[in-house]
Amino acid sequence: MEIKTVGVIGAGTMGSAIAELFAFNGFNVVMKDQNMDLARSGYSGIEKILNDMKRINDEKPEKEIARIENYGIKLSDDQKNAIRKKIGVQVDVNAMLKRISLTDKYSDLSSCDLVIEAAFENQDVKNRIFSDISDLSEHAIIASNTSSLSITEMSSRLKRPENALILHFFNPPYLLPLVEVVPSLYTSDEAKNTAVSLISRMKNHREGMVPVMAKEREGFIVNRLLIPLINSASDLLDSGVASAEDIDTAMKKGAGFPMGPLELADMIGIDVVVDVMEVLERAYGERYKTSVILRRMREANRLGRKTRIGFYKY
Numbered sequence: 001m002e003i004k005t006v007g008v009i010g011a012g013t014m015g016s017a018i019a020e021l022f023a024f025n026g027f028n029v030v031m032k033d034q035n036m037d038l039a040r041s042g043y044s045g046i047e048k049i050l051n052d053m054k055r056i057n058d059e060k061p062e063k064e065i066a067r068i069e070n071y072g073i074k075l076s077d078d079q080k081n082a083i084r085k086k087i088g089v090q091v092d093v094n095a096m097l098k099r100i101s102l103t104d105k106y107s108d109l110s111s112c113d114l115v116i117e118a119a120f121e122n123q124d125v126k127n128r129i130f131s132d133i134s135d136l137s138e139h140a141i142i143a144s145n146t147s148s149l150s151i152t153e154m155s156s157r158l159k160r161p162e163n164a165l166i167l168h169f170f171n172p173p174y175l176l177p178l179v180e181v182v183p184s185l186y187t188s189d190e191a192k193n194t195a196v197s198l199i200s201r202m203k204n205h206r207e208g209m210v211p212v213m214a215k216e217r218e219g220f221i222v223n224r225l226l227i228p229l230i231n232s233a234s235d236l237l238d239s240g241v242a243s244a245e246d247i248d249t250a251m252k253k254g255a256g257f258p259m260g261p262l263e264l265a266d267m268i269g270i271d272v273v274v275d276v277m278e279v280l281e282r283a284y285g286e287r288y289k290t291s292v293i294l295r296r297m298r299e300a301n302r303l304g305r306k307t308r309i310g311f312y313k314y
């Protein structure tokens with residue numbers, strides 16, 4: 001099935017970035033929020049992403065030219081232009097923005113071939129949204145970007161539950177290429193294959209998008225492995241085994257991590273880490289027990305970068 005128009009429900013952090021990703025890949029996008037002010041605020045977020053990416057892309061060939069000339073090699077104008085042509089990526093901000101329209105009505109999603117729900121992480125909110133879009137066009141694929149909620153429960157609200165599945169994008173999708181594709185008990189092979197092949201053909205501002213399949217089990221792959229690692233690092237700190245700096249240095253220099261687990265926790269947000277850990281604890285029991293220090297940090301509003309204090313000060 002050919003997907004031309006993509007609807008996105010929720011214009012927050014993820015919804016706006018997902019809308020940007022599809023516009024960047026040439027799709028028409030209809031982005032819906034609860035009211036037009038929220039939709040417009042998401043649109044401003046998209047403008048910012050696009051302008052930042054354009055600036056970074058414009059700088060890339062000039063940086064490469066400077067890097068080569070640093071070795072004492074003098075490049076001709078032709079050689080410089082060849083580098084600009086080879087590694088320069090044109091980001092036409094206006095053309096991409098023109099592909100995105102805004103709405104606060106579900107009826108404007110009727111022409112969409114794929115709708116991605118990225119509203120609040122709350123089962124009742126998502127169930128209600130699925131009821132509200134239960135009779136979208138027959139062929140439309142309905143996806144949720146949920147990190148932890150039941151797609152099987154959401155899908156039971158649809159006329160065609162076989163068309164629904166989870167597409168779990170990572171923050172920020174314009175730089176992180178992974179999408180966990182998670183079918184429900186109802187999902188048809190056709191919907192699954194359409195989603196996997198669509199994601200495989202897309203790219204973000206850094207590289208090609210990469211789908212992986214996972215079963216509908218709490219945490220899927222990444223959160224089930226990554227969040228408990230942050231939890232264990234927090235326990236190490238809490239029991240005085242090592243300082244935050246040394247824990248992060250150890251994992252970067254000893255295990256090749258691009259970021260230490262505690263720096264990463266500050267970036268994700270301690271509240272989000274605790275929410276996911278509690279989901280895992282409920283699903284899998286004692287061995288996923290949420291670290292006490294993480295709970296205390298959430299109570300103290302030490303949420304990481306967003307409150308300018310977490311494991312580190314910002």
Ligand SMILES: NC(=O)c1ccc[n+]([C@@H]2O[C@H](COP(=O)([O-])OP(=O)(O)OC[C@H]3O[C@@H](n4cnc5c(N)ncnc54)[C@H](O)[C@@H]3O)[C@@H](O)[C@H]2O)c1
Pocket residue numbers: 009010011012013014015032033034038117118119120121122125129145146147148168169170171
């Ligand atoms: N933030 C992340 O790092 C991240 C990563 C992966 C997945 N997710 C998932 O993505 C989803 C969205 O998360 P977020 O961080 O973007 O949240 P957010 O709070 O930034 O945005 C949610 C948006 O949904 C809107 N919304 C709520 N009900 C709506 C409705 N009925 N119709 C239209 N819009 C509605 C809200 O007004 C808000 O703008 C959640 O399910 C979350 O678990 C988040």
